[in-house]
Amino acid sequence: MERMQEEGDPLERPIPLTDKERLMVQDSWAKVYQNRDDVGVAILVRLFVNFPSSKQFFSQFKNIEEPEELERSSQLRKHAGRVMSALNTLVESLDNSDKVASVLRLVGKAHAVRHKVEPVYFKILSGVILEVLGEEFPAVVTPEVAVAWTKLFATIYCSITAVYEEVGWTKLSTSTG
Numbered sequence: 001m002e003r004m005q006e007e008g009d010p011l012e013r014p015i016p017l018t019d020k021e022r023l024m025v026q027d028s029w030a031k032v033y034q035n036r037d038d039v040g041v042a043i044l045v046r047l048f049v050n051f052p053s054s055k056q057f058f059s060q061f062k063n064i065e066e067p068e069e070l071e072r073s074s075q076l077r078k079h080a081g082r083v084m085s086a087l088n089t090l091v092e093s094l095d096n097s098d099k100v101a102s103v104l105r106l107v108g109k110a111h112a113v114r115h116k117v118e119p120v121y122f123k124i125l126s127g128v129i130l131e132v133l134g135e136e137f138p139a140v141v142t143p144e145v146a147v148a149w150t151k152l153f154a155t156i157y158c159s160i161t162a163v164y165e166e167v168g169w170t171k172l173s174t175s176t177g
């Protein structure tokens with residue numbers, strides 16, 4: 001019975017990071033964060049190009065398809081900065097579970113209550129981040145480092161969905177799974 005829980009989507013399995021994995025996440029992030037503007041925009045453009053339904057929440061570019069035009073959108077660039085900055089706070093605070101919980105609470109609450117974003121998009125975004133980081137920083141984001149990041153994203157996703165449940169999120173659509 002218990003083994004059942006170990007199967008399934010790794011992005012939905014919240015296993016705590018080991019000390020070594022925390023360091024791997026922090027070391028790799030330091031290199032990524034040096035290029036935060038470009039990386040953040042590349043991640044979000046990839047999200048919106050590969051998963052066009054994720055654009056529906058953004059008034060200013062929900063009807064834009066051209067990657068170059070998406071890249072220029074100030075609303076996209078602003079959100080990219082916010083995502084990178086929140087991730088930076090989380091990575092810097094891996095030893096402080098209260099801080100991690102409070103950041104995720106704020107992010108979860110705002111996206112559920114104000115932006116009405118289906119929680120599945122957080123999982124989709126995590127997959128896109130892993131993909132872009134692996135491509136852009138192959139020497140840094142080795143398979144072992146990617147496993148550590150996957151564990152962090154699973155923790156983030158589970159905390160976010162817990163907040164969604166707490167605020168009484170009800171699914172509006174079935175089109176995104």
Ligand code: HEM
Pocket residue numbers: 054055057058075079082083084086087107110111114115117121122125
């Ligand atoms: C790690 C993941 C994410 C982080 C850290 C994050 C962070 C933020 C922050 C800090 C804000 C601005 C403050 C606020 O209104 O609460 C924001 C706004 C917003 N986020 Fe996210 N976000 C994430 C993922 C997503 C995803 C996956 C979507 C949808 C696909 C999304 C859609 C939005 C929208 C629509 C806004 C409002 C944009 C605006 O008013 O211009 N976010 N996000």
